[in-house]
Structures are given as structure tokens and as C-alpha cells.
Amino acid sequence: MSSRDTGLTLSLGILAAIVGYILWQLAIGMDTKVDDIATILSNSASGATIITISTILISVGLVVHVAGLISTRGTASGTWETLGIISVVSAIAIWVTTSGLGIALVEMGEKFVTYSAQAAQAGAAAAQAGAAAQAAAAAGDATTAATAQAGAAQAGALAVKALDAATATAIAAGFTQAASVASGTIANLLAGIGWICIGTAYRGSDAKGAISFIPLGWLALVAGLILLIANLVINQVVSTEMGSQISGIAFLLIVLWSVSRGIALIRDSKSKA
Numbered sequence: 001m002s003s004r005d006t007g008l009t010l011s012l013g014i015l016a017a018i019v020g021y022i023l024w025q026l027a028i029g030m031d032t033k034v035d036d037i038a039t040i041l042s043n044s045a046s047g048a049t050i051i052t053i054s055t056i057l058i059s060v061g062l063v064v065h066v067a068g069l070i071s072t073r074g075t076a077s078g079t080w081e082t083l084g085i086i087s088v089v090s091a092i093a094i095w096v097t098t099s100g101l102g103i104a105l106v107e108m109g110e111k112f113v114t115y116s117a118q119a120a121q122a123g124a125a126a127a128q129a130g131a132a133a134q135a136a137a138a139a140g141d142a143t144t145a146a147t148a149q150a151g152a153a154q155a156g157a158l159a160v161k162a163l164d165a166a167t168a169t170a171i172a173a174g175f176t177q178a179a180s181v182a183s184g185t186i187a188n189l190l191a192g193i194g195w196i197c198i199g200t201a202y203r204g205s206d207a208k209g210a211i212s213f214i215p216l217g218w219l220a221l222v223a224g225l226i227l228l229i230a231n232l233v234i235n236q237v238v239s240t241e242m243g244s245q246i247s248g249i250a251f252l253l254i255v256l257w258s259v260s261r262g263i264a265l266i267r268d269s270k271s272k273a
Helices: 005-030 035-046 048-071 079-138 143-202 214-236 240-272
Strands: none
Touching: 005 035, 005 048, 005 240, 035 048, 035 079, 048 079, 048 143, 048 240, 079 143, 143 214, 143 240, 214 240
């Protein structure tokens, strides 16, 4: 791959992925807790289109980015660079794979909302029929009271059935969300290790980014350390939500590193042309 193509894939891929992540976060809810399954399902259903688009942007963007990252191999040749790139590629493979769980939550969310609405409607109908039965019984109209009671029983049965379906969907979504969070944590740790290795390798290299006063080595090292601290310490001591927010800072630094290095590679290709 040419320097120009390496720079384009390295920078444009990560930009597409970060845009997709922001869209996904907005659709799910910035303050939604990772264990608030009902809210996650409801927001997934209402933001189905945005989540689908964001998942595509994240998956395609990360794959394009990793192609550019692999193409940079040899810039700071050595064991650290190799370990770093392999670790980041592994992290991206997990992120892309688990992004499919987001689509699964959209499907579950739509079912959950439907079942919940059915349960609410049937419950309201049962209450209405029960009230009608009481009124008819009080008026001495036994026939109408019996008919209303039968209707209340039928509506109540439908409400219970819909509520059971909604509960089962929420339980399945809980397992899916747990798998997504666990996989994301492993991927974040691998990415942290990877960027620390890349940073260590680039500290011994004369490679520069478009922003010359920001050393690529230190930028990668800081991003990797933040990811490790956020997922090993903050997740356990404070909360997963706080750890995710701090990890977001690391991802922004990774975007800065990728775009800076990508632009520099594009400039180099033009100067050599």
C-alpha cells in the first residue's frame, strides 16, 4: 500500500468509526447505565435506524483503519511495534464482532416495546371489563356482569402472556448486554496494551505526525495507559459508566494519533511525487 493510501485508510477509517460511536452513544443515551436493560431496549427500538447506521460506520471504519495501521508496520520496526499492531488488530476484531450484538439488541428492543405495549393495553382492557362487571353486578344485571367478567379474564390472560414475553426478552437482552460489556472490556485492555507497545516503539523512531510538536510515541503511550487504568481500575473502583467515559478520552487521543500520522504520510507521498 502506498504512503498516500496508508494515510487515507489510517485517518478516514478511525474518523468514520468515532462518528459511528458518537451516533450510537446518542441513540442509546449518554447517561444510560450499562445494566438498565429496559432503557437500553426502549432506546434501541426508537433509535433502530441510527444504531444500524452507526454499527456499519464503526465496523467498516475500524476495518479500514486497521488496514492502514498494518501498512505502517516497519515505521518503528521491532518487537514492540509488532506486538502493538497485533494487539490492536485483535481488539478491533473483538469490537467488530461484538458490534453485531448491538443489532441483536435492536431486534430485541422492538419486540420488548411491542410486548410491553400489548401487556399495557390488555391490562387496561382487563381493568375496564372488571369495572364494568362490578357496575353490572351492582345494578343486578347478572348476564352483563358475567359477560364482562369473562372479558376481564380473557384480557388478563393476554396481559400476563405479553408480560411474560416482555420479561423473557429482557432476560435475553441482559445476557446479550453482559456479553457485549465483557467483550468490550477485553478489547479495551488489548487496545491499551497495543497502544502502549506502539508508543514504546515510536519513541525510538523519527516518524512524525502532522502536528509536529505532539510526539507520536508519547501520544500513543498516554492513550494506552488511560485505557488500561480506565478498565482495570475505574471500572472496578468507581463504575463501568465512568470507566467508559474515561476510555472515550483515550479513543480521542487515538483518533488524534491516527489522523496526525495519516496526514503526515499523505504529505510525504505528495513531496515524493
